[in-house]
Amino acid sequence: MVVREITYAEAIREALREEMLRDERVFLLGEDIGLIGGVFKVTQGLYEEFGPERVRDTPISEEAIIGAAIGAAIAGMRPVAEIMYMDFLMCGADELINHLPKIRFMTGGKLKVPAVIRTQCAFYRYAAAQHSQCFPAFLMNTPGFYIEVPSTPYDAKGLLKSAIRDENPDIFIESAALYRVRGPVPTEEYLIPLGVADVKKEGKDVTVFAFSIMVHVALSAAKKLEVEGISVEVIDPRTLNPFDKKTLIESVKKTGRLVIIEPDHKTAGVGAEVAAIAVEEAYEYLKAPVIRLAAEDMPAPFSPKAYNAFLPNEEKLINTIKSLVKRSK
């Protein structure tokens, strides 16, 4: 198998391109995705290759973008809509929440909605409170669509291809902070099944649960702790729905300690759910309390100095793990 290093953005572009070549029902729509290849250049080149019919620039109309994706999907197409920032999902919230995840159910299974809504959380762009949000827990709390949160180029490509082929609606959450991250991706086709977590690093002393950008923070911390004799296992769920409880529980049973690092708000965040699962299903194996490191419970501040402290970071994670291991020896 030939493997080369490509960026996260390139991996997503390859997934889109391959699926468009494979299935003529697949098409893209969104703001500025065509002529200029997207404000983050993820779709660059696709407009030239597939033309304006299949790479559709839209007005700034999130309700219409998501609604049109739903309509095309129930009529047999495979739309992939792009919503520029996760914050803007809320501009299309009626179609996103009241329609997308409920149509199959409400029609007693008569309709399928195989639409993918791609969006991204803009971490570390210092773009203030309306261009920095990350609210996957809100989506997790809405049954009816799948949620992908890829952290690496390999995962982004394999998950996106699966999401496009999947018969359910998908919210595919990328991050602008990851678009330039490079990683190994095979040239041969591969798919990653939805609902299967990935053990990004094996370890025996403590389980760190991380997704999206926080996987990189966790891996870096794990490497440093290894030198100090603490063996960290890093679990990346890859999809928040379906949620792979099994991999999480097995890891917690093995290490007896769980630290969650997440880029969303702490209160009622993804970590709250993960902690509850661990306590419900592996209580007797836990040697220490479950700890959550999350974004502060406040809107994202603009000031870089403030923003950098707003998100959890490697230093906090290392200190948390050290003290947790120490107190539960």
Place this chain on the structure above:
Amino acid sequence: MDVKSLSKELLLDMYYKMVLIRRFEEKLVELYRIGKIPGIAHGYIGEEAVAVGVCSALRKDDYILSTHRGHGHSLAKGVDPKYLMAELMARKTGVCKGIGGSMHSTEPEVGVIFSSAIVAGSIPIAVGVALAFKMRREDRVVVSFFGDGATNRGTFHEALNLASLWKLPVVFVCENNFYAISTHISKSISAKEIVDRAIAYNMPGKVVDGNDVLAVYEVALEAVERARRGGGPTFIEARTYRWLDHGMYYLGKYRPDEEVLAWKQRCPIKLFKERLLREGVVTEQELEMVDVRVLQEIEEAVKFAEESEETDLEFAKQFVYVR
């Protein structure tokens, strides 16, 4: 429209569908009052000519998208009343297997692709369906039904803009019954006429008497043919009136008695019946046969629904995801 230019079969079918909707909705009210229909429901009595006039202009493989007040649209497009009645009574045999209820009727085989209970919610979805038709070079048309209140939602404006921009084969049918629950259009719509909103989206707008089924049919036919030819969307404002309250409960007095009475005197079924007889295209006996057939169908629908199994949680769970 010249009645004599239309086939007797079509005229009798229009009459049948209007009476079917009327009797279905009367039965709904009756069953609701004795607690046999749970949840919330909205009656279409008084507005029958809009659904029937529009749907008569469509082919079976054309799609409609409907609203919370959608029984009329579904029946006019050809949904079997027994499956719709079973849905209202939350049975596994219902059009949505007892999971959607009154407001989400869906039967793609006859062209009812979806009904949304969020005001204006199905309009952008209709645009997406039309986009699929256009991208596949199919000569099918989509009709999006909504009420006067829906034209105040942003979703409506985003959807009309996109449909016009992309010249999609969709017909927007606004059923203007003058009241969004209790709020009269004069208190909610800044445009002089609702139809004027079409001007902003560069599409033809037509006002039609929504109680005259043939007038609706004529306007719809033109819009549908235009869309089918690739001419893009049309906006139709059909002025009509709902005889019942917004839902199944009395919400207070917000309409003058004289206004309600005047509209009831212009009952769409009565108007159509009188015209058919006056022009001598059908006999009284032929219409009576339709009336009897409808009554039988409604009774059968209720019987079918009552004999069907109620939808339970485990049954419902299987429809959340495609696994």
